[in-house]
Amino acid sequence: MEDLINKTREIRRHILNMTADANSGHPGGSLSAVEILTVLYFQLLNIKSDDPYWEDRDRFILSKSHACPVLYATLCEAGFFPKSELKSFRSINGILQGHAHIKTPGVDMSGGSLGQGLSFGVGVALSAKLDDKNYRTYVLLGDGECDEGQIWEAAMSANHYNLNNLIAIVDRNRIQNDRWTHQVMDIEPFKDKWEAFGWNVIDLDGHNIEELIKGFKIALDSNNKPTVIIANTIKGKGVSFMENNPDFHGKAPNQEQLINALSEIDSH
């Protein structure tokens, strides 16, 4: 457990440094998903960092692709590419694009336009069933992203095709680009919506590593339904002045903010 907590600290430092170096990017929704990705990549996913295209690998699809700093930070901690690459985030000739692209080792889907990842995951999960393969498909969605109608087209089809090998996680940080989700577009009653679409729903604290591990275990045991984990999180988690602050959805910390943020991460 201590190892996983150390990983979350390391990943948070990377996110802050990357966005500050690039002077752009999306730190808030990256920081909220740190525990989710840490549990997936260091506890659950069956992957090989030296063979990113291994056909039996578990898939992780980042549908809220603007949160790619958390994915890049996690992939480099998992050994998919050297940490020095993080310096190239959002820069010309780099491998780390402003929104995740399939050409980056370890990235399973090109994103950047919200709403497409769950459908992509349905396609991967259907293929696994066709090929009698046991790998699982995990898709990370944003809560603001669930305003997109395509999410619900995908949700309907995942249930129709009994995709128990598909697990969606919603990073329910309650803030989207401009404002709080209930101000922009109220998605509640959120749990009821997923249940009405035929999904198992697990509601948990998305920053609690033990709860996440338990939640994924339940999801992996599903007999015939897809499962969604509503991970209740805090946007900007770990940095007091970023927490619950819509300003840091798509704004990088400046140098002074970076120094303060890093010292907060170190002191926790």
Add this chain to the structure above:
Amino acid sequence: MVEKISTRESVGQLLADLGEEFEDLVVLGGDLNKSTFSNIFGAKFPNRFFDFGPAEQNIVSVAAGMASAGKIPIVSTFAVFATSRPYDQLRVGVSQSNLNVKIIATHAGILTGEDGVSAQSIEDISIMSALHNFTVIVPSDSIEALQATRAAIESYGPVYIRLSRPATPVINKEGFKFILGKGNKLLEGNDVTIMACGVMVDLSLKAAESLKGMGISCRVVNMSTLSPIDEDIIIESAKLTGAIVTAEEHYILGGLSSLVSQVLSTNIPTPLESVALTSYAESGKPEHLFEKYGLTSEKICESVKRVIDRKKS
């Protein structure tokens, strides 16, 4: 009497045959599977056939996911629902990732007739050609449609194939060989080249026949691959005949006329006239729409005469 065969029916049958040969082939439909004839594949391979209802954004992104997992997904629906409706999914999910998704669209253009403007895709060549990595094919008849479909499945990468609703004349002869990315010269001539795609190839051959009686010698080239376009045959035709007419069942912007013009102006500026749609059409029988909206062999003949005058002046 010229034989007429529907490209959608031929290809629907072929997909069921190719299902045996390519075990990774899967077909994704949108509740139009009787009309696209993808139900033939569905009956033969129920485990590899997926209906998603009319949810085209979902269909295209699911296809991208399946391609990423090694499948060869065929998206089978009407041209309007396969292109403009899920364009963002095609752009970000398929084209930018260069995934092996094949879009086989039926009911394209004003040939779809009575259903009216919403159902008549007259922009699809333009918007699909604007997607980098996509190969865009408009077969001239059922023989070419069959070979193009096989070629699309045998090669890696995203492909858009545009098929029609009604039966259309069979113009290619036995021994015809479709080559992806290559124009096909059907008739040699000296005065002008008519470059056409789809059902307009048949009308171009008819125009060439009547112009022959007036002493005008037409080269006729079937430009079935729109993207990447065969620059060599365009330049060669311009050199040989010095005048070009394009003919397409599509809006005048962004289709064959635009694509050929770009090659000509960059390489060998040559007079060009276009036969194409200049507005939306309306409901009606295809033959009546073709007459009213100027997609006829007579219009091709007029364009030929005009472009030859321009060449002389």
